[in-house]
Amino acid sequence: MNLEEYKGVYVFAQQVDNVLNSIAFELIGKGKDLAEALGAEVTAVLVGSDVKNLADELAEYGADKVIVVDDPELKEYRTEPYAHALASVIKEFKPEIFLVGATAIGRDLGPRVSARIHTGLTADCTQLEIGDFPINPIPGKEQKHNQLLMTRPAFGGNTIATIACPDFRPQMATVRPGVMQKRAKVAGAKANVIEFNPGFTPDNKYVEILKVVKAVSDTVDIMDAKILVSGGRGVGSAENFKILDDLAAVLGATVSCSRAVVDAGWKPKDLQVGQTGKTVRPNVYFAIGISGAIQHLAGMEESDIIIAINKDESAPIFDVADYGIVGDLNKIVPALTEKLKAELAAK
């Protein structure tokens, strides 16, 4: 493999039902940082059926080029035709770096593609940077420059590891949604589109979709919320989440929760923050009655401002909170809601 032939940062622009997923813009944003360090461009790879109209939106978030693979076989996500699309793009265009969101789609697609083209894939990355490998020179071993260094949590968030892929291209990573920052949108930007269709011939690996069943949900995705009011076991009951709802209403915030709350049946799983739930990084995260198990911290510790209210002074949540309040949430939360109402009314 001639590594020099591989150029540019490519990102998989995931869409479902012809709506781009936020991860596409997050990957472009991170891709721009990496591309700037390498003196390269960011190319978004858009795969689907009748999706070409989405290309400009990718340009608005910073994609220098958009490769569109458009075919009726790609209408709904299926592993094989999507893997064929990405593997064909990689063989044709030879990217140096290829990023995929660590979504329920990306975590299926990434491994299949990396196995097809024989390269490494680092899962669920939370940090990406360009640097040397080995990080510090080792006598007798070549130190390669401009490598993608991919950092990820492992062992349930107890350790972090930084991984490199020095001898294969592209360097591939799946990236946790909600972790990388989007660039500011440049309204009206037009995409530089390259259309590419490698041909899709169904074989034994094409599965048949018998039915698509969408979950009915009218709540805001907690990953998109600017302010989260999050409750844990300490809230005490499903009914008592009312005091969190009231606080959230005053602040225009969204209510989320810890795993204990989901396990107790007080809230649905799509509101769960943490290792087995969602990773969030709102401007403000209220942790109310949440002790702060390591798996929970893994999903929220990147929030800009963390405010914790807990009666247990030694709760681990206080180790990551910017502002910790030791006290009774049943008294503090309603009083806080009233005070905020008065403050906002006075404005």
Add this chain to the structure above:
Amino acid sequence: MKIVVCIKQVPDTKGGVKFNPDGTLDRAAMMTIMNPDDKAGLEAALRLKDQYGAEVTVITMGLPKAEDVLREAMAMGADKGILVTDRVLGGADTWATSQTLAGAIRNLEYDLIITGRQAIDGDTAQVGPQISEHLGIPVISYAQKIEIDGDSVIVERQYDDRYHVLKAKMPCLITALAELNAPRYMTPGGIFDACDAEITVWGRANLVDVEDSNLGLKGSPTQIAKASDKVRKGQGEKINKDVTESVDYIVDKLKVRHVI
């Protein structure tokens, strides 16, 4: 019907993780368990066996002590156990691991291969789909329900906001979610039989159609640059005051940080 289930012995991370002085994981000090998603995959296989009749073979790659996890699976009802172990397989990343398991599975007849979605030590979710790629068969990940329909499987495949009902011709590989089912317990008779059962042990020589250059640490495209204990964000301020003062404190901070 013949079903192969891939299982992994993993450190139990629930009780926290212990480290050696040099920062590497102290595996010897930690309890080991059958990976939860794999156990759900095994249970799914055993239910298909109960319902349709099947021979269930469990296979694991690991150190010789990983034999324990095969015996546990056999005590639950698996028919055969295969341990793939060899010094040259050590240090494998997901590429090299999936090459190894695919090379072992090529010795077997199978209609279905079931793996867990992901292991709790690495959390990569890569090995199942990669095995299917090496074997040239379809993969259905994140299965929340599995049924057999003639020569096909019908699977509910979970996504973030929906599920797809998918139909694939066998042979096919399925990755199972821990939510799929509640795994059965070992039976006393099963434990008794499993203690005496013969475990097949395979090494490098038994792997079919795999190059040396795709095995172990040397065959792994990804390499660890550094590993460390998680560095937490430093603790901020903490107050312990009455309700009014606590509320004033929060409102003041929200103002200072321009939230309100």
